[in-house]
Amino acid sequence: MAAHEPATLDSVAARAGVSRQTVSNVLRHPARVAEGTRERVLAAIRESGYRASLPARQLATRRAHAIAVRAERQQDGISGLVLDAFYHGLAEAGQDNGLRVVLYAQPADEAAELEIIDDLVQTGAADAVVLTATSADDQRPAYLAGSGTTFCAFGRPWGHDDEPHDWVDVDGALGTGLAVQHLLGLGRRSIAYLGWPGDGAEPSTGSDRRRGWLEAIDEAGLGTPVEIHSLNDAAAAEAAVSTLLAGADAPDAIVCASDTLALGAHRAAVAAAGGGTPTTVVGFDATPVAAALGLVSVAQPIDQAAHLCIDLLTARFESPDRPARGVLVPPVLHLPA
Amino acid sequence: MAAHEPATLDSVAARAGVSRQTVSNVLRHPARVAEGTRERVLAAIRESGYRASLPARQLATRRAHAIAVRAERQQDGISGLVLDAFYHGLAEAGQDNGLRVVLYAQPADEAAELEIIDDLVQTGAADAVVLTATSADDQRPAYLAGSGTTFCAFGRPWGHDDEPHDWVDVDGALGTGLAVQHLLGLGRRSIAYLGWPGDGAEPSTGSDRRRGWLEAIDEAGLGTPVEIHSLNDAAAAEAAVSTLLAGADAPDAIVCASDTLALGAHRAAVAAAGGGTPTTVVGFDATPVAAALGLVSVAQPIDQAAHLCIDLLTARFESPDRPARGVLVPPVLHLPA
Numbered sequence: 249m250a251a252h253e254p255a256t257l258d259s260v261a262a263r264a265g266v267s268r269q270t271v272s273n274v275l276r277h278p279a280r281v282a283e284g285t286r287e288r289v290l291a292a293i294r295e296s297g298y299r300a301s302l303p304a305r306q307l308a309t310r311r312a313h314a315i316a317v318r319a320e321r322q323q324d325g326i327s328g329l330v331l332d333a334f335y336h337g338l339a340e341a342g343q344d345n346g347l348r349v350v351l352y353a354q355p356a357d358e359a360a361e362l363e364i365i366d367d368l369v370q371t372g373a374a375d376a377v378v379l380t381a382t383s384a385d386d387q388r389p390a391y392l393a394g395s396g397t398t399f400c401a402f403g404r405p406w407g408h409d410d411e412p413h414d415w416v417d418v419d420g421a422l423g424t425g426l427a428v429q430h431l432l433g434l435g436r437r438s439i440a441y442l443g444w445p446g447d448g449a450e451p452s453t454g455s456d457r458r459r460g461w462l463e464a465i466d467e468a469g470l471g472t473p474v475e476i477h478s479l480n481d482a483a484a485a486e487a488a489v490s491t492l493l494a495g496a497d498a499p500d501a502i503v504c505a506s507d508t509l510a511l512g513a514h515r516a517a518v519a520a521a522g523g524g525t526p527t528t529v530v531g532f533d534a535t536p537v538a539a540a541l542g543l544v545s546v547a548q549p550i551d552q553a554a555h556l557c558i559d560l561l562t563a564r565f566e567s568p569d570r571p572a573r574g575v576l577v578p579p580v581l582h583l584p585a
Numbered sequence: 586m587a588a589h590e591p592a593t594l595d596s597v598a599a600r601a602g603v604s605r606q607t608v609s610n611v612l613r614h615p616a617r618v619a620e621g622t623r624e625r626v627l628a629a630i631r632e633s634g635y636r637a638s639l640p641a642r643q644l645a646t647r648r649a650h651a652i653a654v655r656a657e658r659q660q661d662g663i664s665g666l667v668l669d670a671f672y673h674g675l676a677e678a679g680q681d682n683g684l685r686v687v688l689y690a691q692p693a694d695e696a697a698e699l700e701i702i703d704d705l706v707q708t709g710a711a712d713a714v715v716l717t718a719t720s721a722d723d724q725r726p727a728y729l730a731g732s733g734t735t736f737c738a739f740g741r742p743w744g745h746d747d748e749p750h751d752w753v754d755v756d757g758a759l760g761t762g763l764a765v766q767h768l769l770g771l772g773r774r775s776i777a778y779l780g781w782p783g784d785g786a787e788p789s790t791g792s793d794r795r796r797g798w799l800e801a802i803d804e805a806g807l808g809t810p811v812e813i814h815s816l817n818d819a820a821a822a823e824a825a826v827s828t829l830l831a832g833a834d835a836p837d838a839i840v841c842a843s844d845t846l847a848l849g850a851h852r853a854a855v856a857a858a859g860g861g862t863p864t865t866v867v868g869f870d871a872t873p874v875a876a877a878l879g880l881v882s883v884a885q886p887i888d889q890a891a892h893l894c895i896d897l898l899t900a901r902f903e904s905p906d907r908p909a910r911g912v913l914v915p916p917v918l919h920l921p922a
Contacts, residue, residue: 302649302708312639314687319676320669332657332669339656340690343701348710349688350651353677364680371639373685482877483922511877523860540819540848540874585820 255296264292314348315561316365316374320381321354330533330550331380334402337554338378345562350374358387369397375565378402378557382415384450389413398564400557404574406451412572414560416553420453420532421460423546423579424503427530428464430544430581431501436528439465440492440499441475442485442509457505457532474499478509485512493520493527500527507531507538507545514541534582547582592633601629651685652898653702653711657718658691667870667887668717671739674891675715682899687711695724706734712902715739715894719752721787726750737897739890741911743788749909751897753890757790757869758797760883760916761840764867765801767881767918768838773865776802777829777836778812779822779846794842794869811836815846822849830857830864837864844868844875844882851878871919884919 261268266289273280274289281289292298302313317338320331335349342349350373352364365388368374375398379388382403390411392399401415424441431439441461447454458475465473474497478485485508492498493516502517504510510531517526531538534547556575563570598605603626610617611626618626629635639650654675657668672686679686687710689701702725705711712735716725719740727748729736738752761778768776778798784791795812802810811834815822822845829835830853839854841847847868854863868875871884893912900907 302710319673319686321673335672335688336656336658336690339688342688343690348705349656351672351676351679351686351688353673353680368685373639536872536874537877540877 255293255298257298260289260292260296260298263296264289310372311565312372312375313346314350314374315342315376315378315558316350316352316368317378318354318361318380319351330535330548333550334380334554337551338558341555341558345558347375347558347562362388362391365392365397366395376400376561378561382406384408384452398561398568400560400564402553402557403453404451404456404576406453412574414564414572415574416556416560417574417576418548418553419576419578420457420546421463423532423548423581424457424460424505425464426579426581427503427532427544427546428461428468431503431528431530432468434501434528436501437470438474438497438499439470439501439503440473441503441505442489442513443475443477443505444480444509445477447477447505454505461503478512480506480508482508482512482515485509486516487512489513489516490520493517498527501530502527503530505532507533507535507543510543510545511537511541514543538582539584542584544584545582546579548579549577552577592630592635594635597626597629597633597635600633601626647709648902649709649712650683651687651711652679652713652715652895653687653689653705654715655691655698655717656688667872667885670887671717671891674888675895678892678895682895684712684895684899699725699728702729702734703732713737713898715898719743721745721789735898735901735905737894737901739894740790741788741793741913743790749911751901751909752911753893753897754911754913755885755890756913756915757794757883758800760869760885760918761794761797761842762801763916763918764840764869764881764883765798765805768840768865768867769805771838771865773838774807775834775836776807776810776838776840778810778840778842779826779850780812780814780842781817781846782814784814784842791842798840815849817843817845819845819849819852822846823853824849826850826853827857830854835864838867839864840867842869844870844872844880847880847882848874848878851880875919876921879921881921882919883916885916886914889914 257268257271261271266285270281270285271289274286339349352368355361355364365377377397377399379399379401382389382401384406389401389405393411393413399413401413404415404417405411405413428439441458443458444454447458476488476492478488489502489512502513504513510529513529517529529543531543531545534545538545560573594605594608598608603622607618607622608626611623676686689705692698692701702714714734714736716736716738719726719738721743726738726742730748730750738750741752741754742748742750765776778795780795781791784795813825813829815825826839826849839850841850847866850866854866866880868880868882871882875882897910
């Protein structure tokens with residue numbers, strides 16, 4: 249927190265009574281400098297609090313000592329807090345490892361995003377990227393692998409197991425399985441699923457969450473369960489669940505793929521209950537919205553995921569040719585206070 | 586998006602048939618190079634897509650071309666989305682101005698934060714800082730001004746008008762004034778305020794929001810209004826509002842300093858209404874929680890504030906000695922869908 253002028257190569261040189269070039273040599277090529285001189289210069293560096301400039305270190309090491317991550321455009325809003333926690337976790341773990349975290353604004357499409365990443369890496373502004381929101385038709389991992397860009401994905405290589413890369417993801421199937429166990433413990437026996445459109449088809453975050461629900465239902469021997477789908481929009485979810493609850497196969501609980509869906513489902517359940525106890529709804533992401541509504545929700549260990557991304561990247565910097573590694577972290581059920 | 590090897594000084598030199606030093610001279614000291622050679626080298630640079638490395642540009646310009654901003658620890662959660670939008674706005678406006686945005690993790694206290702900022706600036710990792718969450722007893726602005734660090738605060742210099750610095754803030758008083766106007770339009774006449782402890786005392790975000798409510802009530806000639814205070818916690822707010830609504834001076838509307846307070850107030854109002862229409866609650870920050878509860882809330886123009894912070898910083902880089910400038914941006918009322 250020293251408020252005085254920062255030490256420079258020149259001030260260190262003056263203090264040690266040597267030339268600026270000698271100080272530079274001590275820092276970059278210590279073997280070129282006689283031992284007595286070297287010790288005098290190192291003492292002057294310690295006393296003056298000199299810190300080599302980051303650009304100079306970057307040029308010397310050919311490393312940016314920085315990773316890039318995308319700042320998302322506002323969309324849904326409800327799940328935004330997951331990324332907030334992810335940014336803090338990356339910055340914290342990065343600082344512990346001498347890595348700064350550089351934000352880039354999410355552009356219109358993947359091609360524009362890859363241009364930004366190329367520019368950051370090729371100009372030496374970042375050594376690596378943490379990709380967020382990966383999907384099965386995501387072109388980014390294959391492109392980055394092809395261009396030799398170091399990256400770690402927060403998200404699995406959905407359906408692209410033949411193109412291995414470093415990734416960290418949350419075990420969504422485990423989360424919805426925990427939700428079903430919780431509901432069984434409450435005595436529910438007809439546990440429906442509210443997922444996203446197409447989440448039964450290709451590998452995705454949605455199909456993973458759906459699978460956990462389905463396997464837990466099968467395991468409990470509860471027969472063929474009901475599932476419906478809705479865009480990730482509270483009003484759309486409310487309409488879909490209203491129809492479901494008015495029908496012959498109305499469930500006594502609903503596991504949802506997101507808190508946004510859970511918000512709509514809960515509204516429909518409250519309306520259908522007409523003052524009575526509404527159908528139990530479980531959400532996903534443990535956002536403040538779920539807490540505000542008093543809903544149980546699956547909490548992703550975002551801070552842990554962020555630290556693991558940094559761990560995988562630092563290990564990759566040390567061993568560029570090591571095999572790709574994926575880490576699946578378990579979520580927990582978050583019960584409202 | 587080129588996937589081939591990036592061009593280097595050497596490859597540009599080979600292409601132009603000159604030495605590496607000549608290429609460097611064309612970039613840094615073009616007057617030293619004969620015009621014909623210079624044009625040949627510039628053509629080779631264009632053809633090869635060569636981009637000067639960021640560290641080299643940083644060393645040459647003595648500028649990091651980066652600004653730092655704090656990644657917040659998770660606290661309240663409900664208002665986190667405001668920062669999410671702020672990060673995206675900074676990254677977007679930064680990109681438009683050739684500035685990267687570097688995140689640092691919020692440490693334990695202000696002293697530790699100032700050490701981090703000093704380190705980022707003194708090592709050339711950032712040229713400037715955007716300070717968030719400023720307050721009256723904030724030591725950071727005076728320290729940064731004293732150490733000559735360029736910064737812009739997202740937040741006014743509460744009570745420190747004698748220490749001017751660049752800032753952008755949202756006009757909170759205007760926001761709560763709009764809330765009162767809205768409630769008057771609905772026919773409410775007894776409009777209470779739920780604020781934070783001590784928000785009538787020193788200049789602060791809380792006292793500013795309270796002032797807007799009080800001035801609008803005075804202007805409408807509605808007599809002495811009721812105000813209560815609570816920590817920014819939904820359960821604490823719920824308890825405080827329950828007591829208020831059970832008393833003799835129960836209001837018919839409550840303007841709140843935050844959506845967290847509004848959540849607690851709304852819960853208390855629903856409980857007190859016993860199935861009837863609850864007392865109208867207006868929140869602040871227009872978070873998804875307010876939307877989920879169907880509450881009107883004051884929305885801060887966060888994207889605009891972020892762009893203005895970048896504007897002030899770039900103007901400061903161009904004119905380091907220009908007078909300090911503060912910009913107050915107007916919020917809008919957000920009505921639930």
